[in-house]
Amino acid sequence: MDLQDKRKPIPFISSFSFAVSGIMTALKTERNMRIHFISSVIVLVLSFYFSITKMEWLFILFVIGGMFALELINTAIERVVDLVTVEYHPLAKQAKDLAAGAVLVYAALAVAIGIVIFLPYALHMF
Numbered sequence: 001m002d003l004q005d006k007r008k009p010i011p012f013i014s015s016f017s018f019a020v021s022g023i024m025t026a027l028k029t030e031r032n033m034r035i036h037f038i039s040s041v042i043v044l045v046l047s048f049y050f051s052i053t054k055m056e057w058l059f060i061l062f063v064i065g066g067m068f069a070l071e072l073i074n075t076a077i078e079r080v081v082d083l084v085t086v087e088y089h090p091l092a093k094q095a096k097d098l099a100a101g102a103v104l105v106y107a108a109l110a111v112a113i114g115i116v117i118f119l120p121y122a123l124h125m126f
């Protein structure tokens with residue numbers, strides 16, 4: 001693709017398929033994405049099982065979507081860093097560790113929200 005081609009607007013359906021292809025690539029190549037996927041299925045099953053409220057659904061969907069989006073960005077940063085250098089570089093380390101830190105912060109938030117929502121339902125069973 002030359003510079004002239006890059007100036008042409010990409011049809012909506014093509015950019016959509018590029019985005020879906022990115023998600024599929026991450027699911028195939030990233031172990032963490034598969035862990036998020038399995039965790040999300042478990043959380044969705046629990047949400048239906050406990051018949052959580054509309055407000056709780058909003059939090060759950062927001063957390064699941066956010067987790068996937070953040071992991072995709074983390075993966076993109078890892079790819080760009082690997083593209084720039086395969087050699088050890090302190091900035092490459094910082095870039096990857098910072099992106100991983102962002103995922104960790106959001107994952108901790110997701111766990112906290114999961115506990116706040118599901119613990120009362122679980123305790124109610126006993």
Ligand SMILES: Nc1ncnc2c1ncn2[C@@H]1O[C@H](COP(=O)(O)OP(=O)(O)OP(=O)(O)O)[C@@H](O)[C@H]1O
Nearest residue numbers: 030032078085086087088089090092093096097100
């Ligand atoms: N080029 C590099 N220079 C310096 N440190 C690096 C470099 N590449 C990776 N690292 C270090 O190794 C760690 C693991 O990098 P790697 O590319 O294997 O990511 P990863 O463990 O596969 O991440 P994830 O599990 O999220 O996919 C990074 O967080 C970083 O600390």
